[in-house]
Amino acid sequence: MEFFEKSKAVKLRSHLDKYLVADDDQIEVRQSRNGSSRRAQWVVEVVEGKERCVRLKSCHGRYLTASVIPFFLGMTGNKAVQADFEPGSQGIHEWEVIRDGFQVRLRSCCGTYLRGNGGTPPWRNSITHDEPYASATQNWILWDVENVKLLDDFDSFSSSVSDDHCAWEPPSPMSIISVQSPMKSSKFQKNSIKFISGMDFFQNAKAVRLRSHHDKYLLAEEDEESVTQDRNGSSKNARWVVEPVPGYDFVIRLKSCYGKYLTASNQPLLLGVTGRKVIQTQPGRLDSSIEWEPVKDGSRVKLKTRYGNFLRANGGLPPWRNSVTHDIPYRTVTQDWILWDVDVVEIHVQSPPSQNPSAPPLPHSDSLDLPYTKSLKFSRQESGDSNVSSPRKAEGRIIYYHVAEEDGSVEDEGVQGYSLVFKGNGVEELTRKITEETGLEGIIVCCRSPLNGKLYPLRLDLPPNNVTMQVVLVLPSSTVAREFEEQGLL
Known part of the structure; x- marks a missing residue:
């Protein structure tokens, strides 16, 4: 309220x-x-x-x-x-x-x-x-x-x-x-958000590395603008300095090794596809586009923009592979793409430890540099590709789909479209799976004939060997669905 x-x-x-x-x-x-x-x-x-x-x-x-x-x-x-x-x-x-x-x-x-x-x-x-x-x-x-x-x-x-x-x-x-x-700090805010806040992952952290569910690290590219994923977590480009936002208890900024901020831009990654680019910028005025709210999700964290999107590490085929966007994961297969492991590589020292008079003095510094520490979960050592296990491949085939308009036409059909992982060969089972993912009831799963380019409802089982497929969803109220009925295809 x-x-x-x-x-x-x-x-x-x-x-x-x-x-x-x-x-x-x-x-x-x-x-x-x-x-x-x-x-x-x-x-x-x-x-x-x-x-x-x-x-x-x-x-x-x-x-x-x-x-x-x-x-x-x-x-x-x-x-x-x-x-x-x-x-x-x-x-x-x-x-x-x-x-x-x-x-x-x-x-x-x-x-x-x-x-x-x-x-x-x-x-x-x-x-x-x-x-x-x-x-x-x-x-x-x-x-x-x-x-x-x-x-x-x-x-x-x-x-x-x-x-x-x-x-x-x-x-x-x-x-x-x-x-x-x-987002402004208040007594109510502190009490109500404490249970979901992921600020504990950044407690006393001066610099961190962020590892996606693909076991790849968030990297600032050398062009000082792009942000990608890479397996080499020992690179300086994987290091992000944590900045608290004055007056806000649950929001941070992340600065790359080039002194630029991780930014949720308005630039689409690809025309016709959801998700906008995450880039490095140095804005003249610090605004909400460079602010991220850590949200705890078990032992990992989600980074939320002011507008409700999440920092997302994309998988799949190029140009999605290794890209980083901010988006909302609508499909089950992409739910984990917004989860990140936090590896603290440099911490703030709150108070100097008591020293043994006979021991050599500690260097005067406000931080401890820990370039090869393990993550907060004490996971494996990350020093390069040779020491990192590859992510497990999804079981099943990838189904790419578009939703047809009233007349059966499809905008940007040449673009890859939405996708899901499907285990099985049956058309009815595939229809139920897509219905669950999209929320569209009564859909007709179709393929386009390579001979005349027309849509036809899928009636036979899918090809074996988990062959990747592209399908088109026809809505039951559309003109093309009525044509299917008149032709006896349904």
Whole structure:
């Protein structure tokens, strides 16, 4: 609730970096990249008698509501809409705020969550309330909260909007005051984040090495811009200096051997593919793009950006192999790609140890250099490729897939697309696996004929010997699916 307590209006940003906006028809809500629009602002009303519940009122004076209208017949998820307040409506306008790290989930009175949908139309940019059953949709219910506080001129907004709500204009930039970031240290912050914070991995650390689940180290390349993975952990390029961020208890910066910061950029690694580049930069002004929140995950750590993405070590085929991006792992096969082992190679000395008068004096230094120490887990010695075991190969075949549009066309089909590891040969088993990964029900798994380029449903077992395959997913409501039925292919 601290995300909402200090503001009379908020903006909600989904995992797709899109804002929750109220359409001008005063009914629909959707996602949009335009966060500066008045439609992206929601006035907060705390529900009396319910400490963690709020109502959110749009610029049209109507409330964000969990309706009983199905978004799409035969699919899970009901529409989230704008509606007038109805006394005694059993809480359909109320949303319980549940904290999840630096983000929140908004739970309706039905027990479902406000969800920003991705994928192909009609799901793209839609808003529903649903339960994320598939692992691929777990992050679709997480929201970043941008708190804004309206000055006195706009304090009466929430009570004054009525029939003339369309006449309201957004306040000028000078009249909006940003509220203290939720990452800022506070008594509540220390108590609530302690159980997930991974700062223990960096306690007293002056320099560290980060090892991915591929048993490769995060390296700063010699061009002083690129960041990659490499097995040579003894290189100076694998050493990252740890800097605390003043005023923040759970955030760090990482500086390379070239004096540049590990940065979550906005540059896509590859057009049409999720994930943006992680690079080295020396910004003139230190901003949130160089800040990382360590999140503990067992004996390893995840490094989270201010916007909810994670530092990710990519595998697979080039150009993904050895690349480093920041992204959200939607698929089960990539869940471990955001986990890192932390090897402390240099520590801060808090107080000098008592010395034996007969012993030679210790050198005067504020740190101890430990270039060949083992990790905090006391794992194997990392001194090069010869001493590091190769990661185990995934059992099964790699299936690459794209989702077809209504007419069966596929954007960027020449790009590798999404992937999963599949054990088995059966088409039905593969369909169930892809459904679990994507959350798309009733899909038809197809391949493209090399003779005429047309799509055909897969009906025979997959080739033996775990041959890598590329498939196309056709949605059951699409035109091409109806054509399959007419041709007797289903």
